[in-house]
Amino acid sequence: MKYEAIVIGTSAGGLDAVKTLCAHLPADFSVPIAAVLHLHRNTKDDLITLLNREIRLTVKYAEDKEQIQKGCLFIAPPDYHLLIEDDRTFSLSVDEPVNYSRPSIDVLFESAADVFREHIIGIILTGANKDGSLGLRRIKERGGTTIVENPRTAQYSEMPLAAIAEVEVDYILDINEITNKVMELLLRSKCKTS
Amino acid sequence: MDYYDDNDNENLEVMLLLEAVNAKYGYDFRSYARASIKRRIRHRMSVSGIKKITEVIERLIYDKSFFTDLLGDFSISTTEMFRDPGFFQALRKTVFPVLQRLPFIKIWVAGCSTGEEVYSLAILLREEKLYEKSMIYATDYCNKSLTTAKEGIYNIKSIKKYAANYIQAGGIQSFSDYFKAEADSAAIDPSLRQNMVFSIHNLAADGVFGEMNIILCRNVLIYFNRELQNKVFGLFTQSLEEGGYLCLGSKETIRLSTYSDNYDEMLRDEKIYRRNSAPVSYSKPSAHPVATPEFVTKGGELIRDVKAKMEELDYLLNSVGSLPGQS
Structure with missing residues (x-):
């Protein structure tokens, strides 16, 4: 079993959490990452510039029909849902907000679960609403691996708590421990396949 | 399992x-x-x-x-009035001044859904004193959406949100002037509908649509796969006059299509493209042009085109009739 993608969902406090999570990942990190941060619709590209300064992966807003590639952290553009298609490309939609959110974590996670099945890691970080828990459940149901930030140490606990209530998650970890766990999972899965 | x-x-x-x-x-x-x-x-x-x-x-x-x-x-597609205010501001400042020169402006809003962008455009045209010489063709494949678009009655809560967009888009009036408010809904000023034609048109199946000066198709193409996107770009290219404008959603681009060379980027961030004079090579000419579904729809188009021409003529005659001293 080899992981083909990582999806991250977070809201309030999420920018710092994503920075921490990705800070030590190498520029050629072998698994593509897609993230939904609940951003204000008028968020400008500064966010991308800022993240690119602080982490080694290439950070960019996911574009419609763009191929998912390793070494990249794709961010869902503000005011669009981000979905993944069977051919490993992104698609965007302006469907109604889900959980009052567009982009919605559930939308990304559910489509990613369909495409990557057990070959995906879904991560829910700090946040002040319930978006993402149903998406994480779909990932779990399809055999993927689920990680939730420890609600006791997360900046905002509601989103992690909602996910834990909805899904029997595989790992509940402090933000500093998540990167190591991800590395360990990748390493272990590589050993199994070779 | x-x-x-x-x-x-x-x-x-x-x-x-x-x-x-x-x-x-x-x-x-x-x-x-x-x-x-x-x-x-x-x-x-x-x-x-x-x-x-x-x-x-x-x-x-x-x-x-x-x-x-x-x-x-x-x-279902959620649309709003003056979504991406920056785009509408750009339209007003960059595109409309060029249109001032034209005797008549033909605009196609493709995939107009429930009509919010059609009316946004009409308001903008009116404020720039272009509405009287414009004709807006608003099309969608969905009859239900089109009916809502024709009625132009929207939820009052949404209108409040649109008002903020309108101001950001550089609106020069009081936004409420364009509506007649009821208890929980607001009806758009019917005079904005004067130069509009609503009709059923399916981008996935139907053909070209007259010689347009502007085609507005925002956040529709993201729902199509790459192949259909390309086909629709071909359709737009055939329907657009040289020098005409193609306006896409903020996350859509013509650059990945085979028609990329036929357009100059007017405003990159606002996704406003201008059709240039480069020769067009249509990707897949039909091997059997007779009796294909496209051929059948072509007939429909011709009729529609004639109808549009007649409407234009009607409009011109009407405006002549209302000149001072003529009535």
Whole structure:
């Protein structure tokens, strides 16, 4: 079993959490990452510039029909849902907000679960609403691996708590421990396949 | 439990469902981006308490009203007035001054859904004193959306949100002047509808649409797969006059299509392209031009075109009739 993608969902406090999570990942990190941060619709590209300064992966807003590639952290553009298609490309939609959110974590996670099945890691970080828990459940149901930030140490606990209530998650970890766990999972899965 | 099998089966079911919809009702969603379509099918399943997509297929074949609901799910698209205010401001400042020179302006709003952008455009044209010489063709494949668009009655809560967009877009009036408010809805000033034609047109199946000066098609193409996107760009290129403008949604681009060379980038961030004079090579000329579905729709287009011309003529005659000293 080899992981083909990582999806991250977070809201309030999420920018710092994503920075921490990705800070030590190498520029050629072998698994593509897609993230939904609940951003204000008028968020400008500064966010991308800022993240690119602080982490080694290439950070960019996911574009419609763009191929998912390793070494990249794709961010869902503000005011669009981000979905993944069977051919490993992104698609965007302006469907109604889900959980009052567009982009919605559930939308990304559910489509990613369909495409990557057990070959995906879904991560829910700090946040002040319930978006993402149903998406994480779909990932779990399809055999993927689920990680939730420890609600006791997360900046905002509601989103992690909602996910834990909805899904029997595989790992509940402090933000500093998540990167190591991800590395360990990748390493272990590589050993199994070779 | 083997997850692989499950998912492959589901993809097969979705494919069969879309084939059934096309064969039975003539709506072709086969080239739509699948992930969104799947979400919408699942939505209908949870509303109707259906467990398997195969059951959805059975229901939609035998139960027309069920199909109508599903079609409604497929056509939902959330649109708002003056979405991306920066775009409308750019239209006002950069594109409209060029249009001042034209004797007549033809605009096609393709995939107009419930009409919010059509009216935004009309307001903008009126404020720039271009409305009187404009004709807006608003099309959508969905009759229900088109009916809402024609009525122009919107929820009062949404209107409040649109008002903020309008101001950001550089609106120069009081936004409420364009509406007649009721208890919880607001009806758009009917005079904004004077130079509008609403008609059914399916981008996935129907043909070209007159010589346009502007084509506005925002956040529609993201729902199509790459192949259909390219086909529609071909359609737009054929329908646009040289020097005409193509306006796309903020996350859409013509750059990945085979028509990229036929456009200059006017405003990159606002996704406003201008058709240049480069020769067009249409990607797939039909091998059998006779009796293809395209050929049949061509006839329909000709009729529609004639109708549009007559409407223009009507309009011109009317405006002559209302000149001072003529009545």
